[in-house]
Amino acid sequence: MSALLTFEGVTCARGGRTLFEDVSFALGPGDALRLTGPNGTGKSSLLLVASGLLEPISGRVEAVRLALADERIGLERDRSLRDALSFWAKLDNSDIVDTALKAMGLTELAEVPVRYLSTGQRRRAGLARAIASGARLLLLDEPADGLDTASRELLDAAIARNRQAGGAVLAASHQPLNGTWQELELGS
Numbered sequence: 001m002s003a004l005l006t007f008e009g010v011t012c013a014r015g016g017r018t019l020f021e022d023v024s025f026a027l028g029p030g031d032a033l034r035l036t037g038p039n040g041t042g043k044s045s046l047l048l049v050a051s052g053l054l055e056p057i058s059g060r061v062e063a064v065r066l067a068l069a070d071e072r073i074g075l076e077r078d079r080s081l082r083d084a085l086s087f088w089a090k091l092d093n094s095d096i097v098d099t100a101l102k103a104m105g106l107t108e109l110a111e112v113p114v115r116y117l118s119t120g121q122r123r124r125a126g127l128a129r130a131i132a133s134g135a136r137l138l139l140l141d142e143p144a145d146g147l148d149t150a151s152r153e154l155l156d157a158a159i160a161r162n163r164q165a166g167g168a169v170l171a172a173s174h175q176p177l178n179g180t181w182q183e184l185e186l187g188s
């Protein structure tokens with residue numbers, strides 16, 4: 001069973017400060033790991049390292065194709081939500097935008113320009129972008145932030161579906177997430 005994400009002895013520093021040191025773990029199909037720890041201990045930075053956007057100072061990171069959903073929505077403001085999601089959609093699956101919209105309860109907002117979305121809707125749109133990409137590895141930064149109860153349930157269901165389909169999830173979250181998660185506490 002090959003890993004979707006591997007960290008081997010990874011050390012990360014930012015602003016001249018070591019955030020985490022010698023972190024090792026591997027996520028295989030169906031696995032989920034929740035990053036916890038106080039503010040500023042490097043959870044978001046670890047996600048950036050996993051995504052390849054931030055270079056660690058040492059160690060090895062290997063990942064399959066992935067999607068990162070964080071506070072940046074990553075969708076063009078002036079396009080409709082459907083068009084903006086289409087940009088990220090997995091090419092060989094024409095239904096995937098509709099699937100992603102439905103998964104995050106956004107079908108009725110499909111034709112609304114991205115700039116009009118509310119805070120919680122923006123968060124859901126970022127998650128829909130990750131789903132539309134078809135990536136097996138999801139990197140989620142505080143995915144439950146700003147979500148109402150119904151949206152939380154949609155998030156839980158989307159994560160469960162990804163895992164059941166052989167994907168893996170790495171999430172930084174101050175809030176507990178539904179299902180069985182491994183935990184990695186930073187700053188301890």
Ligand SMILES: Nc1ncnc2c1ncn2[C@@H]1O[C@H](COP(=O)(O)OP(=O)(O)OP(=O)(O)O)[C@@H](O)[C@H]1O
Nearest residue numbers: 014015019037038039040041042043044045046172
């Ligand atoms: N571009 C940057 N340059 C220098 N330092 C940075 C940069 N971005 C973040 N940092 C610092 O890195 C540290 C870790 O930040 P990070 O966002 O990874 O923490 P976090 O654990 O996700 O925090 P929170 O729980 O508040 O979201 C913080 O001290 C932050 O100030």
